[in-house]
Amino acid sequence: MNKILRLSCVVTGLLLCTAAQAETNWPTRLIRATIPFGPGSATDVVPRLFFERLGPELGQTIVVENRVGGGGAIGTAAVAKSDPDGYTVLAHSSAFTITPAINPNLPYDTTKDLSSVVMIGSIPNIMIIPKDRPWKTVDDFLKDAKTKGSTINFGSVGVGSAVHISSEKFRLAGGFDATHVPYRGGPEVIADILGGRIDFYFCPAATALPLIREGQVRALVVSTEQRSVDLPDVPSMADIGLKEGVSNTWVGLLVPSKTPREIVDKLHDVSTKLLAKPDMQAALKKMGVVPMPITPKAMDELVVKEVAANIALLKNVK
Structure with a gap:
């Protein structure tokens, strides 16, 4: 019995090491990115440009899909409910913090079910x-x-x-x-x-x-x-x-909230280095995008603040 127990512990340890190794090596396969808005809008073309250049930086293909509906809620819900493994990401805009004010019965919690990764920038x-x-x-x-x-x-x-x-x-x-x-x-x-x-x-x-x-x-x-x-x-x-x-439209990247911190940090670091490249900055500037370099924590705090402000604002809208 002791031998079986020891063997079980060894196997468990190996599995944990393998899982940790897999996280360290992320990404090892295709990544799916969801944009919850229709093709051709600014909140589509800006993240598409970003993902087109982010793929080579990560060494993997990023497949972008538009999942439209519910003011962005349908695509957002799909990502929020996906496996938190770093292979499903969400590109959203300021509308992310507005939807809860429009629909208090969303199938996800805006401030708890998704975690911020990086701000691509703001668009006046x-x-x-x-x-x-x-x-x-x-x-x-x-x-x-x-x-x-x-x-x-x-x-x-x-x-x-x-x-x-x-x-x-x-x-x-x-x-x-x-x-x-x-x-x-x-x-x-x-x-x-x-x-x-x-x-x-x-x-x-x-x-x-x-x-x-x-x-x-x-x-x-x-x-x-x-x-x-x-x-x-x-x-x-x-x-x-x-x-x-005064109002501003930001575009940023989020992932399911239980995504391992190591993956979030790596994705943030790679994205930040990409956004700092002169050619990337020039391409975004041409689209009217203003840099917005903040940490994932600061972005999470911004989301919480904006959700509260938008709920208060929309009480005055007919």
């Missing part, structure tokens, strides 16, 4: 309008909007999306009413802005900048506290005295 949202609208400045718009009420409308990529929150913060801070028109994705909103069917859209810089540069739309204000270096002539929310309207 730019208020764009059809080029034939009469408003030359954001002050022109605000004066007009306060008299027109809900006849003013704005688009978003869905209820509870980061761009929806940017619009609502601006509306509440500016003291005007407006009608929200949700779409399935960014390309559909852009089509209706270009067609003059909606009045304004807080569009991520990655998508807005080419349209602005080509003169297809007009930019009135940037959602952040500071002006965008790409649009030095466009005022920020702070510039127009609406600090309550």
